[in-house]
Amino acid sequence: MTFLATQCVVASIPAYPVCNHQPKPPGCLSQRIQSKSDRIPVVKTQQSSFPTSQESRRESECECFNLYKELVPYRQAWSWQKGIVKEKKALIERNEDCPDSLFVLQHPPVYTMGTGSSEKFLNFDLNDAPFDVHRTERGGEVTYHGPGQIVMYPIINLRNHKMDLHWYLRSLEEVIIRALSKTFSIKASRLEGLTGVWHGNQKLAAIGIRVSQWIAYHGLALNVTTDLTPFRWIVPCGLQNYQVGSIRGLLGEFESFDDSSRKQLPDPDDGQLLNIACKSLINEFSEVFQVGINYETISRLEFLESEPVKSLKEEVI
Template sequence: MTLLANAGSGSILVTLPSNSSKLRQTNHFSIVNLAVATTCEVKRSCEFYDMHKELVPYVEAWSWQKDIVKKRKVLIERKEDYSDTLIILQHLPVYTLGTGSSEAYLNFDMKNAPFNVYRTERGGEVTYHGPGQLVMYPIINLRCHTMDLHWYLRALEEVVIRVLSSTFSINATRVQGLTGVWVGDQKLAAFGIKVSQWIAYHGLALNVTTDMTGFRQIVPCGIEDRQVGSIKGLLQEFVSSKRRTNESEYRINDNQLIDMTCKSLVQEFCEIFQVDLHHKPIPVGIAGGETIGSRC
C-alpha cells in the first residue's frame, strides 16, 4: 500500500509492504456468521449521504438520525421500508455520553467543559468526536439483516478490522469483553448504538488523523488502562521504525488518508451487510446541504 506524504516542503511516497509485521492476524467474523448478514433474497438498497469532508455539528447529525428513524418506523408500519441509510461525516469537537455513562470519567467540571457535552440514547461511556475522525452512522432495519445486537456490534467491528487490514496493512483485533477495535493496547474505533423497534442507529467512530488532545480530558469509553490511537499515528510509528535518517519533519497527507479510509469503510460496509449503495444529496438544514425539499 502506497501513501503520498509530505516531508518538509516536498512530497515522497511511503510504501507499506503487504507482509508487514502488523498484518494478517485479524480475528475476522466466521463465514457462517457473515452468511446471515441479510435475510433478504436480494441485496437491500442503502441510501448514502457522503459528508466525510464536512465538519457537522453533533446536534445536527443527531437530530437528522432521529428524524430518519421516525420516518422509517412509519414506512415499516406501511410495509414500505425498502432501504437502509448510511451517513459518513466528521464532527466539530464534542463529547458524548451514553445513556448510563458516568460523569466520573470526565476530567473537567461540566459547568466549564472545553467543548459541548451531550448525553445521548446510545450505549457506551463517554467519547470524543472531532476533526480527523470518521463517524459512520448506519440506520438499518435489523429485521432485514440479523435480529441480534451482539451480531450487529461484531459486524460493525468487522468493517473496521477489514479496512485496517486491506487498506493499511494494519493488524487489528477485538479484545475479549470489550467493544471496539484495537491495535495492541490502542483503541482505534469506538462503537455505540441504539436500537428501537429493530431499527439501529448511532454507530462507529474511527480515528484517522484525529488530534488526541481531546481524549485527554476524559477516560475514553471508561477504560483506564488502555490508550486511544489513530491510523495516522500507527503509520507514523511504522515509518519511524523503518527510516534510518534524522529527518524531524514528516507527516502523512491527511486529506488523502481521510479519503482512502472513507472509501474503504463504505466498500467493507456494503460487503458485510450486503447492500447496494445509492448516493443521495445532502438535505437542507444539514451542514453543507443544498438540496431543496423535504429532509431525507
C-alpha cells in the same frame, strides 16, 4: 422494544446538552454532497463468507449521505438520524419496503455522555468544559468526537439482515477490521468483553448502538488523523489503563519497521488519508452487510421532520 448498548459509543446522538459552546455553523449544506464525478465508488473485492451467503449478495440497497469532508454539527447529525428512524418506523407500520441508510461525516470537537454516564470520568469542570458536552440517548460512558475522525451512522433495519444485536455489533467491528487490514496493513482485532476495534492496547475505533423496533442507529467512529489530546481530559468509555490510537499515529510508528508491505503504502497528507479511509470503510460496509450503495443528495434530508433537542432542565433523571 428498545435496546441500549452498554459499551461506550463514539458515534452517538446528543439528546440533552450539558454544556453548550456554540461552534460555527458549516457552509451551505447543499454544497456538501460530492458531485457524481467525485463520489466514492463501491469497489468489489473477493467474496467473503461473512456474514451472509452469496445468494443474498447485493439484494438490498443502502442510501448513503457522504459528508466526510465537512464538520457536521452534532445536533444536525442527531436531527437527521431521528428523522430517518421515524421515517423507517412509518414504512414498517405500513408494511412497505424499509431499506437501510448510512451517514459518513466528521464532527466539530464535542464530548458525549451516555444516559447513565458518571461525571467522575470527566477531568474537567462541566461549568468550564473545553468543548460542548452532550448527554446522549446511548449507553456507555463519556467519549470524544473531533476533526480527523470518520463517523459512520448506519440506520439499519435489522429485519433486512439478522435480528441479533451481538451479530450486528460484530459486523460493525468487521467493517473496521477489514478496512484497517486491507487498506493500511494494520492488524486490528477485538478484545474479549469489550466493544470496539483495537491494535494492541490502543483503541482505534469505538462502536455502540441503540435499537428501537429493530431499527439500529448510532454507529462507529474511527480515529484517522484525529488530535488525540482531548481524550486525555476524560477517561474514554470509562476504561482505565487503555490508550487511544489513530491510523496516522500507527503509520508513523510503522515507518521504522522493515516491512515490505508497509513500505509500499503511500504517504498521504491528512486530507488524502481521510479520503482513503472513507472509501475503504464504505466499501467494507457494502461487503459486510451485502448492500449496494446509492449516494443521495442533501435535498433528501431537507424534508425530514426533526425532534427538538431538549435542554438540560427538561431532562428527567
